[in-house]
Amino acid sequence: MKTAPISIQRGGGDTPDRTESFEVPYSEGMSVLDALIWIRNNADPSLAFRYSCINANACKECVLKVDGKTDYACTARLDEQGVTIGPLTNKTLIRDLVVDTLPPKERLDSLGR
Amino acid sequence: MTEEPIHLETDVLVVGAGGAGMYAAIAAARNGANVLLLDKSLIGRGGATIMAQMTVAVAVGEQTPDHWTHHLADTLNAGRGLCDEELAAILCREGPERIREMDEWRVGWTREDGHMKQVMAPGHEIPRCVFVDFLNTGPAVAKTLRTRVARTDGITKISNLSVTDLVVEDGRVRGAVAFDLNGGRAVTIAAGAVVLAAGGLTRLYQRNSASVNMGGESYALALRAGADLIDMEFVQFFPIGHLAPRLVGMDPIMWDPFRYKLGGRLLNGNQEEFIEKYGASDSGTYTAPRDVTSYAIFKEVEAGRASPNGGAYLSFTHLDEATLREAFGPVINRLACNGIDLTKRPIEVAPIAHYHMGGIRVTPEMATTVPGLYASGEAVGGANGANRLSGNAITEALVFGERAGHFAAQAATNKVWNSSWADDAVGDIETMAPDSGNAPTFGELFGELQNLMWQKVGLLRTGEKLEQALSRIREMQAQDLPRMRPQNKGPFALGVQEWFDLRAALATAETIALTALNRTESRGAHQREDLPDTEESQTHNQCVRLSGGTLTLESVPVRRTEFEKVALGATE
Numbered sequence: 148m149k150t151a152p153i154s155i156q157r158g159g160g161d162t163p164d165r166t167e168s169f170e171v172p173y174s175e176g177m178s179v180l181d182a183l184i185w186i187r188n189n190a191d192p193s194l195a196f197r198y199s200c201i202n203a204n205a206c207k208e209c210v211l212k213v214d215g216k217t218d219y220a221c222t223a224r225l226d227e228q229g230v231t232i233g234p235l236t237n238k239t240l241i242r243d244l245v246v247d248t249l250p251p252k253e254r255l256d257s258l259g260r
Numbered sequence: 261m262t263e264e265p266i267h268l269e270t271d272v273l274v275v276g277a278g279g280a281g282m283y284a285a286i287a288a289a290r291n292g293a294n295v296l297l298l299d300k301s302l303i304g305r306g307g308a309t310i311m312a313q314m315t316v317a318v319a320v321g322e323q324t325p326d327h328w329t330h331h332l333a334d335t336l337n338a339g340r341g342l343c344d345e346e347l348a349a350i351l352c353r354e355g356p357e358r359i360r361e362m363d364e365w366r367v368g369w370t371r372e373d374g375h376m377k378q379v380m381a382p383g384h385e386i387p388r389c390v391f392v393d394f395l396n397t398g399p400a401v402a403k404t405l406r407t408r409v410a411r412t413d414g415i416t417k418i419s420n421l422s423v424t425d426l427v428v429e430d431g432r433v434r435g436a437v438a439f440d441l442n443g444g445r446a447v448t449i450a451a452g453a454v455v456l457a458a459g460g461l462t463r464l465y466q467r468n469s470a471s472v473n474m475g476g477e478s479y480a481l482a483l484r485a486g487a488d489l490i491d492m493e494f495v496q497f498f499p500i501g502h503l504a505p506r507l508v509g510m511d512p513i514m515w516d517p518f519r520y521k522l523g524g525r526l527l528n529g530n531q532e533e534f535i536e537k538y539g540a541s542d543s544g545t546y547t548a549p550r551d552v553t554s555y556a557i558f559k560e561v562e563a564g565r566a567s568p569n570g571g572a573y574l575s576f577t578h579l580d581e582a583t584l585r586e587a588f589g590p591v592i593n594r595l596a597c598n599g600i601d602l603t604k605r606p607i608e609v610a611p612i613a614h615y616h617m618g619g620i621r622v623t624p625e626m627a628t629t630v631p632g633l634y635a636s637g638e639a640v641g642g643a644n645g646a647n648r649l650s651g652n653a654i655t656e657a658l659v660f661g662e663r664a665g666h667f668a669a670q671a672a673t674n675k676v677w678n679s680s681w682a683d684d685a686v687g688d689i690e691t692m693a694p695d696s697g698n699a700p701t702f703g704e705l706f707g708e709l710q711n712l713m714w715q716k717v718g719l720l721r722t723g724e725k726l727e728q729a730l731s732r733i734r735e736m737q738a739q740d741l742p743r744m745r746p747q748n749k750g751p752f753a754l755g756v757q758e759w760f761d762l763r764a765a766l767a768t769a770e771t772i773a774l775t776a777l778n779r780t781e782s783r784g785a786h787q788r789e790d791l792p793d794t795e796e797s798q799t800h801n802q803c804v805r806l807s808g809g810t811l812t813l814e815s816v817p818v819r820r821t822e823f824e825k826v827a828l829g830a831t832e
Contacts, residue, residue, distance in 0.1 A: 188703025
């Protein structure tokens with residue numbers, strides 16, 4: 148079976164900053180999001196990342212850095228060379244690949260109660 | 261140590277911020293209520309609405325003369341005798357008002373010669389479906405409603421907050437308990453009335469067009485609160501979901517609009533047309549009903565006449581590039597990025613879980629059987645009977661959303677709250693795995709459930725398969741779910757969310773398997789291979805409710821309404 152190496156920059160919350168690597172089963176045409184979902188389901192269920200619509204590029208939640216460039220995990224294609232994935236760098240890190248992307252008026256914290 | 265939950269109060273709590281939830285919030289606020297609008301994902305970006313690519317069925321009569329009674333007749337015909345006719349009539353009668361209101365809010369319905377363009381869709385007598393080009397209906401509807409929500413006073417929005425339980429005391433819903441994913445903590449909410457608008461259940465099936473927040477949560481919340489569900493056996497399979505080659509960045513139901521505009525030919529693995537063998541025809545026209553087409557593809561696959569990846573071919577190779585570009589503009593480039601050239605070779609399609617006809621049982625005011633609890637959108641059952649007419653889902657989201665918000669605002673009582681009411685539900689959020697041993701993971705269990713539902717509670721059912729599924733679902737609830745508790749908490753601890761996702765999915769799955777087993781006939785989207793005939797004696801709806809920890813079933817007569825099709829062509 149073909150695999151692709153995926154490096155992920157992790158940290159935030161109560162966990163140390165680190166880079167972890169996973170070998171993910173590779174099939175032609177798969178997306179970076181497919182690889183992240185595979186890792187959560189099969190290798191490390193503690194990996195945190197945002198997504199909602201899975202494949203349609205409708206929700207725009209899965210934005211992150213792929214090899215240093217801002218991209219959507221659901222439309223970024225993977226190849227057998229693999230990729231390095233990290234969180235957006237211009238927002239507050241929450242955990243792993245999740246940063247605080249909520250619009251200001253949609254935050255629980257903003258209610259001030 | 262557990263921290264004290266954050267506590268919020270509101271007149272009307274709206275759970276879910278897709279099309280139905282956002283419309284409900286706007287309508288509740290217009291009727292004087294303070295509204296708290298929550299979404300598990302982001303406000304107006306999760307759910308099914310934003311993923312809709314094309315049609316909205318509505319009798320505005322701009323393309324050709326029409327009247328809502330004709331839309332109703334088509335809806336009832338598609339529903340195979342089981343539509344709640346009062347709900348269906350409301351959907352059809354109030355549809356034009358909502359569509360025109362969306363037009364005033366500048367959604368941008370595609371126009372032609374100065375009027376809304378309306379196209380033909382399967383099951384409709386005349387061209388009736390409005391849309392926004394190109395494949396942009398859902399995103400345009402979602403964006404328009406997001407803007408209206410932002411401009412409406414009295415609506416507070418919170419994203420990444422998912423309701424895990426409703427609080428019912430003294431015979432009335434009093435509020436809810438929710439999980440704040442970003443903060444990793446419990447939130448309690450006192451509410452004068454609650455609207456459930458958290459969508460459908462298609463994520464329970466292996467092949468689906470769902471987002472992660474379509475996992476049956478509306479139904480599980482209603483069930484746990486003591487409300488009735490109706491028609492849970494009827495899951496719609498969209499016949500021509502994309503199968504191959506791998507396509508990213510587009511919803512798998514995207515071939516629907518292609519067929520509306522361009523026809524196209526459906527072929528089996530031997531390159532033969534086959535729909536006619538199953539009593540329908542649609543070569544180049546796209547008129548065969550969805551349930552017939554799904555059934556036909558499954559049967560061809562079963563007979564060994566599948567396309568290479570296990571479905572059917574959909575071919576547009578008889579069309580030239582200019583025709584394709586005129587119809588779909590930039591979408592053709594997106595296909596090219598995926599290595600697809602429709603002029604050269606067909607793509608492969610197969611049925612995919614797409615929509616749920618069943619859902620929460622409501623009155624015409626969208627009130628559930630629990631006082632103070634309302635429902636809207638796909639969460640509502642009944643209007644579409646055994647098979648939904650294409651184009652009715654967005655119409656339903658807008659019409660039922662508006663009504664649910666409006667009636668919930670009128671019914672909202674003073675907020676009464678006692679924090680002890682929430683103790684059990686808050687405790688559920690804070691319960692961690694007893695050890696980090698060999699407990700099953702969410703990925704394993706959810707994957708197994710999706711496979712089970714696809715294989716045994718899918719499009720072609722038998723009593724034996726349904727019994728096996730029901731038994732395994734109950735075993736998973738009793739044995740696996742308690743062991744799968746999350747192993748870490750804190751900010752964005754998805755494991756906590758996933759435990760509730762699995763609980764909701766299993767509770768909902770059980771109702772589908774049970775009602776499907778009990779419906780001993782084939783009708784619409786419910787096809788029993790061991791009982792292939794439609795039985796006149798079973799022209800009734802099944803209700804299911806949770807009492808004392810056990811599901812109970814009840815057959816109820818179909819709600820009928822008197823109407824006559826108004827003659828078309830006469831000026832009003």
